[in-house]
Amino acid sequence: MSKPNDFSIRCQNCSFNHLCIPVALNQTEMQSLDEIIERKRPLHKNDQLTIPGQKFTSLFAVRTGSFKSYITSPDGEQQITGFHFPGDVVGFDGLYSEKYQSYTQAMETSMVCELPYDKLDTMSAQLPTLRKEMLKIMSTEINQDHSLMMLLNKRTAEERLAHFLINLSDRFKSRGFSPAEFNLTMTRNEIGNHLGLTVETVSRLLTRFQKEQIIKVDGKNIQIQSIEILREKLGEHVANKKACG
Amino acid sequence: MSKPNDFSIRCQNCSFNHLCIPVALNQTEMQSLDEIIERKRPLHKNDQLTIPGQKFTSLFAVRTGSFKSYITSPDGEQQITGFHFPGDVVGFDGLYSEKYQSYTQAMETSMVCELPYDKLDTMSAQLPTLRKEMLKIMSTEINQDHSLMMLLNKRTAEERLAHFLINLSDRFKSRGFSPAEFNLTMTRNEIGNHLGLTVETVSRLLTRFQKEQIIKVDGKNIQIQSIEILREKLGEHVANKKACG
DNA sequence: CGTAACTTTGATTCAATTCAAAGCCCGTGG
DNA sequence: CCACGGGCTTTGAATTGAATCAAAGTTACG
Numbered sequence: 001m002s003k004p005n006d007f008s009i010r011c012q013n014c015s016f017n018h019l020c021i022p023v024a025l026n027q028t029e030m031q032s033l034d035e036i037i038e039r040k041r042p043l044h045k046n047d048q049l050t051i052p053g054q055k056f057t058s059l060f061a062v063r064t065g066s067f068k069s070y071i072t073s074p075d076g077e078q079q080i081t082g083f084h085f086p087g088d089v090v091g092f093d094g095l096y097s098e099k100y101q102s103y104t105q106a107m108e109t110s111m112v113c114e115l116p117y118d119k120l121d122t123m124s125a126q127l128p129t130l131r132k133e134m135l136k137i138m139s140t141e142i143n144q145d146h147s148l149m150m151l152l153n154k155r156t157a158e159e160r161l162a163h164f165l166i167n168l169s170d171r172f173k174s175r176g177f178s179p180a181e182f183n184l185t186m187t188r189n190e191i192g193n194h195l196g197l198t199v200e201t202v203s204r205l206l207t208r209f210q211k212e213q214i215i216k217v218d219g220k221n222i223q224i225q226s227i228e229i230l231r232e233k234l235g236e237h238v239a240n241k242k243a244c245g
Numbered sequence: 246m247s248k249p250n251d252f253s254i255r256c257q258n259c260s261f262n263h264l265c266i267p268v269a270l271n272q273t274e275m276q277s278l279d280e281i282i283e284r285k286r287p288l289h290k291n292d293q294l295t296i297p298g299q300k301f302t303s304l305f306a307v308r309t310g311s312f313k314s315y316i317t318s319p320d321g322e323q324q325i326t327g328f329h330f331p332g333d334v335v336g337f338d339g340l341y342s343e344k345y346q347s348y349t350q351a352m353e354t355s356m357v358c359e360l361p362y363d364k365l366d367t368m369s370a371q372l373p374t375l376r377k378e379m380l381k382i383m384s385t386e387i388n389q390d391h392s393l394m395m396l397l398n399k400r401t402a403e404e405r406l407a408h409f410l411i412n413l414s415d416r417f418k419s420r421g422f423s424p425a426e427f428n429l430t431m432t433r434n435e436i437g438n439h440l441g442l443t444v445e446t447v448s449r450l451l452t453r454f455q456k457e458q459i460i461k462v463d464g465k466n467i468q469i470q471s472i473e474i475l476r477e478k479l480g481e482h483v484a485n486k487k488a489c490g
Numbered sequence: 491c492g493t494a495a496c497t498t499t500g501a502t503t504c505a506a507t508t509c510a511a512a513g514c515c516c517g518t519g520g
Numbered sequence: 521c522c523a524c525g526g527g528c529t530t531t532g533a534a535t536t537g538a539a540t541c542a543a544a545g546t547t548a549c550g
Binding site: 071073077079081092093094095096101102121124125126128131132134135136138139140141142143145146147148149150152153154193195196 | 316318322324326337338339340341346347366369370371373376377379380381383384385386387388390391392393394395397398399438440441
Binding site for chain 3: 187188189199200202203204206207219
């Protein structure tokens with residue numbers, strides 16, 4: 001399929017292998033995994049990696065760039081379910097019904113590793129660590145979605161955006177990028193869509209955070225001046241434990 | 246562990262096996278699964294099946310009764326992430342980090358089948374269908390969470406409650422219960438918590454739906470008089486496709 | 491360098507929350 | 521058997537956070 005010459009980077013040297021499927025594998029296992037991976041040529045901005053209804057064949061690990069995933073409702077409404085950066089694995093939604101359920105779209109020029117599912121499955125019969133790792137990644141996704149549910153149901157606009165910025169910062173940090181300065185590859189509209197806010201609200205909040213000296217905003221560029229104050233914004237609710245248990 | 250005499254029902258005779266893990270298994274495979282399952286004695290109302298931090302050992306299939314799952318934030322806020330009925334499998338959140346991440350609490354006297362994870366895993370090495378089925382169930386959960394995200398971000402209170410009632414109706418139907426009349430095992434407060442609404446809003450909407458002759462409410466008992474009108478409530482938005490793709 | 495897409499800012503509106511107060515239901519114990 | 525109390529539900533009135541509506545700015549790139 002892919003020519004190993006052109007885009008050949010091996011899991012062994014990949015700077016994101018500590019975040020990706022290889023994390024739990026030993027050298028030999030990683031070698032096996034590496035052999036089934038197909039390196040795809042670059043995707044350009046707005047290219048679709050998966051679309052709903054398309055036959056599920058592979059999972060994809062983001063190698064460079066960034067993606068957004070979104071679903072649509074019958075009436076055309078869109079909901080961005082997540083943003084993906086190097087090391088993230090996408091496509092699990094397709095396991096249900098053998099068809100991808102969401103769009104996965106490149107937000108900039110990006111590269112992915114394609115992991116053909118049938119080969120992964122065969123391998124996982126032999127490798128308990130791989131089997132476990134796949135379940136673990138899905139479990140992580142479920143837990144993240146549950147946290148987001150709490151965020152959307154119980155938090156104010158300000159708290160949501162603070163959470164979003166902290167989350168980005170943490171993710172960039174774990175990838176070896178600066179946690180204090182980064183570029184938003186997504187638009188204000190996309191941030192709002194994901195967080196259940198309007199563009200205007202996102203814009204106003206960024207401006208407000210800047211006035212409060214918490215961040216510096218220059219277009220797509222964000223500098224976090226005080227991650228502490230940002231974190232404080234999350235927990236400022238009074239604990240008014242509602243009946244539930 | 247469990248005495249096979251007391252609560253012995255086998256997957257083969259279980260009326261929910263078409264909704265549960267056995268769905269994809271043949272007779273022999275179902276037999277093997279059946280052998281690793283431990284039948285737990287009944288849980289009573291408010292008993293916790295899992296709590297966050299507890300070591301992950303098993304998945305649980307609901308056999309009778311109903312459960313709610315919820316997570317909590319540091320400040321004590323709670324978020325109900327889902328309700329579970331017979332045939333549903335819970336506990337996948339524990340695969341990440343080997344610890345359960347959420348509470349799973351019985352909303353009434355209930356029974357579950359316990360599926361020890363290490364045994365399931367060993368089995369799944371041999372049985373591709375089982376391997377696939379587990380991933381599929383998790384994938385379904387991810388997709389449901391994504392739909393809920395859309396519901397919470399883009400829909401009005403009325404649409405959320407309509408969706409909730411239709412969802413319950415559909416689930417009861419697939420379990421062989423009446424889709425037109427059922428009892429809510431959860432309180433108004435719990436419905437609101439899950440849907441991102443207050444008790445008062447839920448109550449007002451149920452009253453309004455009743456006045457509109459869509460449902461009949463009598464305490465916990467719900468009769469759906471017109472599922473069609475209820476469904477219409479979902480799609481009444483004008484398709485004002487926002488920029489996203 | 492023109493134009494379409496994105497962002498910001500301001501004014502106004504509104505759906506749902508919050509606050510407040512009954513009412514109801516059901517289990518429990520006298 | 522009935523009175524009591526706590527939890528749940530309903531209803532109403534007032535409030536508000538974020539949406540909507542409107543209109544400039546700004547950016548990017550073909």
